Amino acid sequence: MSVEFKTEEMVINMGPHHPSTHGVLRLILKIDGEIVKDVKPVIGYLHRSIERLGQDRNYYTYFPVVDRVDYISICAAEAPLVMAVEKIGGIDVPERAEYIRVITLELTRLMSHLFWLGTFMLDLGATTVIMYALREREKIIDFMEELTGQRMMFNYYRYGGVNADIPEGWLEKVNSFCDYFLKMVDEYEILISKNPIFLKRVEGIGVISKEDAVKYGACGPILRASGIKCDVRRDEPYSVYDRFDFDIPTGKNGDTLDRYIVRMQEMRESVKIIRQAVKQIPSGPCLKKKLNQNFKIPVGEAYCQVEAPRGNMGVYLISNGTSTASRVKYRAPSYANLQMLPAVLKGAFISDIMAIFGSFDVILPEVDR
Amino acid sequence: MNAIAKLYTDLVTFIPFEPVRNGINLIIPALSIASLVLFTVFVLIWWERRLIAFIQVRLGPNRLGPAGLFQSFADALKVMLKEDIVTRDADKVLFSLAPILVFVPGLLVYSMVPVGNGLVVADVRVAIFMFLSIASLATLGILMAGWASNNKYSLLGGIRAVAQAISYEIPLLLSIMGVIMLTGSMSIVDIVNAQNTVWNIITQPLAFFIFFTCSLSEVNRIPFDLPEAESELVSGYNTEYSGFKFAMFFLAEYINTFTLGAMCTLLFFGGWRFPFDSYLGETGQLLSTQLGPLWFLIKTMFFFSVVVWIRGTLPRVRTDQLMAFAWKYLLPLALFNIFITAIVLAFINGLI
Numbered sequence: 211m212s213v214e215f216k217t218e219e220m221v222i223n224m225g226p227h228h229p230s231t232h233g234v235l236r237l238i239l240k241i242d243g244e245i246v247k248d249v250k251p252v253i254g255y256l257h258r259s260i261e262r263l264g265q266d267r268n269y270y271t272y273f274p275v276v277d278r279v280d281y282i283s284i285c286a287a288e289a290p291l292v293m294a295v296e297k298i299g300g301i302d303v304p305e306r307a308e309y310i311r312v313i314t315l316e317l318t319r320l321m322s323h324l325f326w327l328g329t330f331m332l333d334l335g336a337t338t339v340i341m342y343a344l345r346e347r348e349k350i351i352d353f354m355e356e357l358t359g360q361r362m363m364f365n366y367y368r369y370g371g372v373n374a375d376i377p378e379g380w381l382e383k384v385n386s387f388c389d390y391f392l393k394m395v396d397e398y399e400i401l402i403s404k405n406p407i408f409l410k411r412v413e414g415i416g417v418i419s420k421e422d423a424v425k426y427g428a429c430g431p432i433l434r435a436s437g438i439k440c441d442v443r444r445d446e447p448y449s450v451y452d453r454f455d456f457d458i459p460t461g462k463n464g465d466t467l468d469r470y471i472v473r474m475q476e477m478r479e480s481v482k483i484i485r486q487a488v489k490q491i492p493s494g495p496c497l498k499k500k501l502n503q504n505f506k507i508p509v510g511e512a513y514c515q516v517e518a519p520r521g522n523m524g525v526y527l528i529s530n531g532t533s534t535a536s537r538v539k540y541r542a543p544s545y546a547n548l549q550m551l552p553a554v555l556k557g558a559f560i561s562d563i564m565a566i567f568g569s570f571d572v573i574l575p576e577v578d579r
Numbered sequence: 580m581n582a583i584a585k586l587y588t589d590l591v592t593f594i595p596f597e598p599v600r601n602g603i604n605l606i607i608p609a610l611s612i613a614s615l616v617l618f619t620v621f622v623l624i625w626w627e628r629r630l631i632a633f634i635q636v637r638l639g640p641n642r643l644g645p646a647g648l649f650q651s652f653a654d655a656l657k658v659m660l661k662e663d664i665v666t667r668d669a670d671k672v673l674f675s676l677a678p679i680l681v682f683v684p685g686l687l688v689y690s691m692v693p694v695g696n697g698l699v700v701a702d703v704r705v706a707i708f709m710f711l712s713i714a715s716l717a718t719l720g721i722l723m724a725g726w727a728s729n730n731k732y733s734l735l736g737g738i739r740a741v742a743q744a745i746s747y748e749i750p751l752l753l754s755i756m757g758v759i760m761l762t763g764s765m766s767i768v769d770i771v772n773a774q775n776t777v778w779n780i781i782t783q784p785l786a787f788f789i790f791f792t793c794s795l796s797e798v799n800r801i802p803f804d805l806p807e808a809e810s811e812l813v814s815g816y817n818t819e820y821s822g823f824k825f826a827m828f829f830l831a832e833y834i835n836t837f838t839l840g841a842m843c844t845l846l847f848f849g850g851w852r853f854p855f856d857s858y859l860g861e862t863g864q865l866l867s868t869q870l871g872p873l874w875f876l877i878k879t880m881f882f883f884s885v886v887v888w889i890r891g892t893l894p895r896v897r898t899d900q901l902m903a904f905a906w907k908y909l910l911p912l913a914l915f916n917i918f919i920t921a922i923v924l925a926f927i928n929g930l931i
Contacts, residue, residue, distance in 0.1 A: 220731060222731045222732070222735075244735075244898055244899070331894065334894040334895060335801055335802065335804070335893070335894040335895030336892070336893060336894040337631075337635065337801075337890075337891065338634055338635045338891045338892065341635040341636050341637060342635075342636060345636055401892070405893065405894070407802055407893055407894050407895075407896055408894050410896070410897070410900050411894060411895075411896075411897060411900075559897060559898065559899065560735070561805070561895070561897040561898065562897070
C-alpha cells in the first residue's frame with residue numbers, strides 16, 4: 211500500500227543577478243523538490259546592438275566595437291570580421307601577420323579555457339582552482355599587453371595585417387611560458403581529474419548523444435565531446451592553420467566529464483600550435499599598406515568563420531560599396547549552444563544545472579551581442 | 580593555571596551567603612568560557628582567512644594590525660553597525676528567533692568541555708548525550724531561518740540542511756559509541772582521563788574518520804556545504820539576513836567548526852594531554868597538568884586547519900550523493916566498528 215504524497219512544482223527564478231550564470235542570464239526553473247522539470251532561459255539583458263552599430267560606423271571605427279562581442283576570447287571575435295572584409299576587398303595579408311594572428315588566436319583560446327576552468331570549478335565548489343587559473347591567465351594578459359598595449363579589448367588586427375610588430379624578446383618569453391604552462395596543466399589534472407567527488411559530480415551528467423548534438427546545432431567542444439570530430443581549423447582551414455600539426459581531441463560519451471577532458475586537451479594542443487608558430491614565423495612586414503579611415507570595398511558578400519574557444523564563430527558581411535557595411539551578422543557559438551539547455555537539463559538536479567551549464571561554457575555577451 | 584583556580588576558589592569563600600556563592604560559582608566560569616570561546620572565534624576567523632588565502636595563492640587580510648589580526652574585530656564592528664533588514668513578508672518571530680537558536684547551542688557545548696586538568700565548567704555524567712542533543716537544536720534553527728525568510732532559495736537551503744544533518748547524526752553517534760564502550764562512561768572528563776596511557780586514535784581509528792566526516796557535514800563545511808552553496812543558492816538559508824543576525828550565523832559556523840576540532844581532540848587525541856606523557860614520568864605529568872590548555876589549543880587548531888585545507892581543495896558533493904554516502908557507507912561502517920570493538924572488549928574481559 212502506498213500513500214500518495216501531494217507535491218507541488220515550484221517555480222524558481224535564477225535571476226539575471228546570480229553568482230553562477232556566467233553573465234546576465236535568467237533561468238526560469240520549474241522544480242519538483244530538487245529535480246528540474248522545465249527550464250526556460252531568458253536572454254537579452256546584455257544586448258548592446260553591436261550588429262546595428264556596424265551599419266552606422268565605417269569599417270575602421272567599427273573595429274574596436276567588435277572586441278566586445280566576446281570579452282573573454284577577444285581575437286576570436288575580431289578575426290572573422292577582418293577576414294570577411296579582406297575577402298571582399300581583396301586585401302593581401304603578409305605572412306608574418308598571419309603567423310602573429312595565429313599566435314594571438316591560440317593565446318586567446320588559452321585565456322578563454324583557463325577562465326572557463328576557473329569558473330567551472332568555482333560552480334562545483336572548489337574555490338582554489340579559479341585562483342590558479344587566473345594566475346596563468348594574468349601571465350598571458352601580460353604578453354598581450356606588451357604586444358597590443360591593452361589587457362582586454364586588444365583592437366590589434368587591422369585590415370591587411372596587424373597593428374604593430376612583435377617587440378624584442380616576446381617570442382622567447384612566449385616559448386618559455388609554454389613549457390611552464392604545460393606543467394601547470396598537469397598540476398590541475400592532478401588536483402581535479404582523479405578526485406572522486408568531482409567525478410561523481412560530472413560523470414554521466416548531461417549526456418548529449420551524437421544525434422542530439424547534430425540535431426541541435428551544437429558546435430565547439432560540446433560537439434567534439436559527443437564524439438564528432440569537427441573543427442573549423444581542420445575542415446575549412448583559414449589563415450595559415452594548414453601548416454601546423456595538431457590533434458582534435460574528442461570525447462566518447464558526451465557527458466560533462468568529456469567536455470572537461472576535451473577542453474583540457476585543447477589547451478595542450480594550443481600550446482603545440484603556439485610552439486610551432488613561434489618556430490616557423492618568417493620575417494617581413496606586418497602590415498603592407500595602412501588604409502585610410504574611409505576606405506571602400508567593392509559590393510559583395512562573404513561569410514568567414516573561425517574556431518573560437520566556444521565553437522564556430524562566424525561573420526556574414528554584406529557590403530554595398532561604401533565605407534560602411536550594409537549588414538554585419540555575427541554567428542555566435544554560445545547562442546547555438548544555449549538553445550540545447552532546456553533539453554539537456556530535463557530531469558537533472560539543481561546542483562547538476564551548475565555542472566552542465568558550466569561545462570557548456572556559455573558567455574552571455576556572445577549570446578546577446 | 581592551578582594558581583589562578585586556587586585564587587578564584589579562595590576569593591569565593593569570602594562571600595557570606597551560600598546561594599550567592601553557588602550562583603557566582605555557576606556564572607563566573609560560564610561567562611569566562613563563553614568569552615574565551617568568542618575571543619578564540621575572532622582569532623579563528625583570521626586564521627582561516629589567512630590559511631585559505633595562502634592555499635589560493637593570495638595573501639588574505641594583512642593591513643589592519645600586525646599581519647591583519649584586527650580584521651575580525653573590524654568586521655564584527657562593521658556588522659553590528661549595519662541596518663537590520665527584515666523582509667516584508669517574512670515571519671517576524673521565527674526570523675528573529677532562528678539566529679539565536681543556531682548560535683546558543685554552539686556555545687552551550689563548551690560548558691562540558693575540559694580544557695585542562697580539572698578545568699571544566701560542569702562535569703556532566705551524560706555529556707556526549709547532551710552534546711548531540713544540543714547540536715540537533717542548531718538544525719532546527721537553520722530550518723526556521725530557511726522558512727521564515729519567505730524566499731525559495733532559503734527554503735531550499737533549509738531543507739537541504741535538515742536532510743543532511745539528520746542523515747549524518749546517526750553515524751556520528753554510532754562512531755562515538757565505540758569510544759564510550761572503551762571508556763565505560765559518557766562523561767567527556769572520564770573519556771579524557773581514560774586516555775592517560777593510549778589515545779583513542781590508536782584503538783579506534785575507523786571511528787575517528789567516521790566522526791570527522793560526519794562532523795564536517797554537521798557543521799555544513801565543504802565538501803558538505805550545500806545549504807549555503809554560494810554558486811547555487813546565493814547564500815542558502817542566510818540569504819536574507821543582514822547585520823547582527825547574519826553575524827550570529829557566521830559566528831555560529833566558526834564556533835561549530837571549533838567544536839569539531841575540540842571533540843576530535845577530546846575523544847580521540849587525549850584532550851589536554853601531552854603526547855606520550857605517561858612514558859615521560861614526572862615531567863610528562865607536569866607538562867600535561869600545568870600546560871594542558873596549551874596542548875588542547877594546539878591540537879584543536881590543527882584540526883581546524885585540516886578543515887580549512889579540505890575547504891580549499893575539494894568540490895561540493897551533490898545532495899543525493901551526500902545522503903547515499905551517509906546511509907549506504909558510513910552507517911554500515913560505524914556499525915561494523917561497534918561490532919569489532921564489542922568482540923575485542925569481550926576477549927579482553929574474558930567473556931569469550
